[in-house]
Amino acid sequence: xxxxxxxxxxxxxxxxxxxxxxxxxxxxxxxxxxxxxxxxxxxxxxxxxxxxxxxxxxxxxxxxxxxxxxxxxxxxxxxxxxxxxxxxxxxxxxxxxxxxxxxxxxxxxxxxxxxxxxxxxxxxxxxxxxxxxxxxxxxxxxxxxxxxxxxxxxxxxxxxxxxxxxxxxxxxxxxxxxxxxxxxxxxxxxxxxxxxxxxxxxxxxxxxxxxxxxxxxxxxxxxxxxxxxxxxxxxxxxxxxxxxxxxxxxxxxxxxx
Amino acid sequence: xxxxxxxxxxxxxxxxxxxxxxxxxxxxxxxxxxxxxxxxxxxxxxxxxxxxxxxxxxxxxxxxxxxxxxxxxxxxxxxxxxxxxxxxxxxxxxxxxxxxxxxxxxxxxxxxxxxxxxxxxxxxxxxxxxxxxxxxxxxxxxxxxxxxxxxxxxxxxxxxxxxxxxxxxxxxxxxxxxxxxxxxxxxxxxxxxxxxxxxxxxxxxxxxxxxxxxxxxxxxxxxxxxxxxxxxxxxxxxxxxxxxxxxxxxxxxxxxxxxxxxxxxxxxxxxxxxxxxxxxxxxxxxxxxxxxxxxxxxxxxxxxxxxxxxxxxxxxxxxxxxxxxxxxxxxxxxxxxxxxxxxxxxxxxxxxxxxxxxxxxxxxxxxxxxxxxxxxxxxxxxxxxxxxxxxxxx
Numbered sequence: 269x270x271x272x273x274x275x276x277x278x279x280x281x282x283x284x285x286x287x288x289x290x291x292x293x294x295x296x297x298x299x300x301x302x303x304x305x306x307x308x309x310x311x312x313x314x315x316x317x318x319x320x321x322x323x324x325x326x327x328x329x330x331x332x333x334x335x336x337x338x339x340x341x342x343x344x345x346x347x348x349x350x351x352x353x354x355x356x357x358x359x360x361x362x363x364x365x366x367x368x369x370x371x372x373x374x375x376x377x378x379x380x381x382x383x384x385x386x387x388x389x390x391x392x393x394x395x396x397x398x399x400x401x402x403x404x405x406x407x408x409x410x411x412x413x414x415x416x417x418x419x420x421x422x423x424x425x426x427x428x429x430x431x432x433x434x435x436x437x438x439x440x441x442x443x444x445x446x447x448x449x450x451x452x453x454x455x456x457x458x459x460x461x462x463x464x465x466x467x468x469x470x471x472x473x474x475x476x477x478x479x480x481x482x483x484x485x486x487x488x489x490x491x492x493x494x495x496x497x498x499x500x501x502x503x504x505x506x507x508x509x510x511x512x513x514x515x516x517x518x519x520x521x522x523x524x525x
Numbered sequence: 526x527x528x529x530x531x532x533x534x535x536x537x538x539x540x541x542x543x544x545x546x547x548x549x550x551x552x553x554x555x556x557x558x559x560x561x562x563x564x565x566x567x568x569x570x571x572x573x574x575x576x577x578x579x580x581x582x583x584x585x586x587x588x589x590x591x592x593x594x595x596x597x598x599x600x601x602x603x604x605x606x607x608x609x610x611x612x613x614x615x616x617x618x619x620x621x622x623x624x625x626x627x628x629x630x631x632x633x634x635x636x637x638x639x640x641x642x643x644x645x646x647x648x649x650x651x652x653x654x655x656x657x658x659x660x661x662x663x664x665x666x667x668x669x670x671x672x673x674x675x676x677x678x679x680x681x682x683x684x685x686x687x688x689x690x691x692x693x694x695x696x697x698x699x700x701x702x703x704x705x706x707x708x709x710x711x712x713x714x715x716x717x718x719x720x721x722x723x724x725x726x727x728x729x730x731x732x733x734x735x736x737x738x739x740x741x742x743x744x745x746x747x748x749x750x751x752x753x754x755x756x757x758x759x760x761x762x763x764x765x766x767x768x769x770x771x772x773x774x775x776x777x778x779x780x781x782x783x784x785x786x787x788x789x790x791x792x793x794x795x796x797x798x799x800x801x802x803x804x805x806x807x808x809x810x811x812x813x814x815x816x817x818x819x820x821x822x823x824x825x826x827x828x829x830x831x832x833x834x835x836x837x838x839x840x841x842x843x844x845x846x847x848x849x850x851x852x853x854x855x856x857x858x859x860x861x862x863x864x865x866x867x868x869x870x871x872x873x874x875x876x877x878x879x880x881x882x883x884x885x886x887x888x889x890x891x892x893x894x895x896x897x898x899x900x901x902x903x904x905x906x907x908x909x910x911x912x913x914x915x916x917x918x919x
Contacts, residue, residue: 374865380858380864387876405579407568409624417623435625438561438662474686483626490534490582491572495784500575501694504568507822514526523572 271296272313276348280336282313283367284321288328295360296499305375315386316460325371335370339438347379348430350396353426362389395426403427403429406436408483408506409444409490410475416443418475422512480514498523526607528617536605538587539633542690543734547579547628547663548726549685553792557661560622560629562685563890567628580631580665581621585609585647585717589635593692593703594775595739595768602773608637611650619658629663629685630654640669651683668719676890677718686761688732689715694750698740704778717867720758737790738782739768743813748793752804766788770880789815796822800846800851811848819868823849826887833887833895836873838867850883871895 270293272282282293291311304439314393321332335341344367351363366389370378377383381390409417417439428446432455433456435444443456452468454461501519508518559867568577586608587598590681594741597604609617616634621627632650637643647666652752654660665686668677672689680687689712693699697709719731721798735747738890754760767787770777793815796802800822808824809815826833827850835844837859843854855878859868868874869891875881885896 291881307837351720376858376861376865380862382862382873384876401565401567404563405567405625405628407625411623419625437819438625439559439623441558477624479620479624479626482529482532482620485533485622486536486570486581486584486626487578489533490540490573490576490578492540492769494781495574495576497575498573501571501573504577506569514571519573 269294270313274352276345276352277318278313279348279360279363280345281316281318282322282324283364283371284318285311285316285407286324286368287371288321291362310369324430328346331371335375340379343379344370344375346391347389350393352431353396354392355425356392359392362392365389378398396427399423400427400430403431405436406509406513410477410479411476412471412477414443414471416445416472418445418447418472420447423448423510430453432460433458447473461508483514484518487518491518496522526605528613530584531607531609532617534605535584535587535609538584539582539631541597541766541769541900542582542631542655542664542667543766544580544582544631544732545577545764546762547665547688549663553685553728554661556659558659559619560623560660560662560756562629562663564659569625569627579628580663581627581629582616582810583609584613584702585611585614585632585634585650586637586643587635588637590638591636591703593610593706595702595736595771596774599774611646614650615653615658618654619660622660622662622678629665631667633667633716634669636669640671641673644669644672644680645810648679655683668715670706672715672718672809674718677715678722681719681729683724684729686730686732687719687842688734689719691716691750691754692731692736694735694742694746695738698742698746701740702736716754716758723759728760730734731759732762732764733760734764734766737765737767737787739776739779742816744786744808745809745813746794747790748804748807749905751794752797755778763794765794783803783817784802785817786815787851789817793819793821802845802847820849822847823883834889835887836889836892836897838863840888843905848884848887850880850885850887852878855879867891874908 270282270285270289270291272278272293272295274295279293286293289311293313318336322336325331326333348363348367351359362385365385366378369383369386378386378389381387403421403423407421408420409419411417421431430449431455432444432446436455436458443454446453447465449460451464454463500518505513505519510519542645547566548564550902551562551564553562565577568579570578572578588606589598589606590600592599592601632647634643634647651664651666655662665683665688666680666684668680668687668689670689692711693702699706699708699712717731723729723731735746751763754763765787767782767784769777769781770779794808796807797804807815807821808828814858815821826847832847835848842856842860845851845859848852862868862877871881871885871890874884874890
């Protein structure tokens with residue numbers, strides 16, 4: 269068995285090593301220590317460099333793996349990262365299948381989702397990418413008396429830190445906080461930290477910044493009734509967000525009319 | 526009038542202006558204290574009509590000395606009037622931006638007192654945002670018809686995008702919409718000024734907007750005019766807004782245009798901008814309009830059976846872009862993927878985003894044809910019936 273970390277580079281190395289040795293790649297974790305494979309030979313992917321592995325594999329198969337250092341390799345790494353952040357439970361199996369396909373047939377097939385396995389890989393990557401892009405617009409902050417910006421995002425995948433880093437570019441001089449069910453994730457000057465909810469002051473947990481009224485007034489003013497198209501609106505703002513967003517109740521009213 | 530009432534009034538007055546994009550180069554206003562543009566636009570909400578709310582879209586004032594016959598803010602219309610001061614508007618916008626309700630500002634105004642004075646107020650608002658608030662995010666400024674050289678230059682220096690509404694494709698058509706706007710001097714002259722100053726400011730673009738269906742113009746008139754703007758005036762994008770009659774205006778008795786007409790114009794515009802079509806290839810009917818029942822790309826493919834079917838494993842990128850159901854992304858993927866492996870099945874195409882239902886009549890996959898063009902043209906077998914041997918009465 270080949271052990272690797274849950275990072276794109278380590279997983280790619282594990283797949284390359286797997287192609288060289290025929291052993292199965294596996295992500296290191298505590299419970300795996302005592303599994304059925306514990307007695308088997310184990311290699312660690314991180315003991316080898318990427319360059320070493322690609323050179324050996326090129327000698328063995330005669331293939332061209334220069335794409336790993338070029339745009340397709342970088343693109344594939346982002347897709348692996350997004351798959352790791354997806355809430356699906358079997359993500360590592362899908363990632364290893366897609367990476368194996370990329371190493372055997374070239375990167376385009378996995379990136380474009382041509383086979384059934386890589387189509388799942390691509391779809392899951394897109395789900396995470398879409399959540400980041402959508403919530404970059406839909407997350408609304410409340411301002412505390414100290415000038416901190418606090419939001420309670422509704423996340424399906426593990427995207428909180430990726431979102432905060434993007435928001436930090438927009439608000440470089442502010443402390444940003446996401447209140448999540450398991451605690452608060454804070455970002456200040458690019459540094460992320462995590463703290464328990466009970467350690468936060470009430471002004472942060474329940475800011476009294478009542479801006480929703482102004483927003484609703486503006487939102488209503490932009491609606492052209494002659495063009496009403498709830499089906500289109502709900503394609504862009506799925507109904508799962510309607511209870512979370514302030515304008516969700518207006519969408520609901522219009523849908524019921 | 527309080528802030529909330531002003532926002533409702535001046536937000537509503539701006540709702541017919543179209544500004545779909547908020548994407549811009551992030552390098553334009555560096556060292557900003559707050560705000561950053563994104564290379565791909567971000568939508569912050571969608572109204573029940575399905576339109577994206579990306580920018581804070583308001584008028585500085587809905588007082589207007591112009592009498593454009595279609596406009597809800599025309600001088601002769603009896604509606605409540607109000608204005609923001611530049612400080613008030615800049616402050617209100619920052620409140621929205623800080624809380625991430627909007628991606629940037631779209632600022633326009635009715636012509637209050639004079640074009641020059643209103644332009645000065647618009648520019649003052651932008652100055653406050655860029656210097657006092659050190660805002661580095663996206664700003665789209667609507668330039669008023671008749672704005673002077675210096676005002677246009679300053680507007681471009683402070684914005685990420687500027688636009689001047691053309692409203693109608695020719696002087697004759699504009700005369701049917703407004704008695705006070707001068708097509709040659711105010712509209713084309715303004716667009717020319719914008720084009721001249723944009724050359725010195727990389728990262729800024731300009732757009733325009735047409736009202737569709739109010740001046741009895743044809744789709745060909747609009748698209749020909751758009752092409753002229755793209756090629757001679759460096760226009761980035763044209764927007765089309767279906768005419769909706771506003772009660773209390775001289776055009777309120779004219780029926781509104783169907784929304785699908787606007788959609789077809791955008792499709793034709795995209796064929797030119799992203800699919801490598803020439804404007805002369807866009808199929809029009811005898812009145813110079815696009816077929817409302819058919820996507821222009823589909824209509825083009827059906828009119829040119831000699832070009833199809835195309836073998837998916839050999840067709841060039843430009844040829845693939847002419848196949849209905851294959852967009853620019855899918856076409857690029859096909860070209861990239863077939864370097865590694867030939868396409869052998871329809872499922873392969875479906876997985877990479879090709880709309881196979883529409884594409885199959887026009888393609889071959891590994892030499893095999895999966896669907897007939899006859900079915901697409903509405904000439905399916907069900908149109909034929911067996912003649913009765915004994916006549917209808919039997």
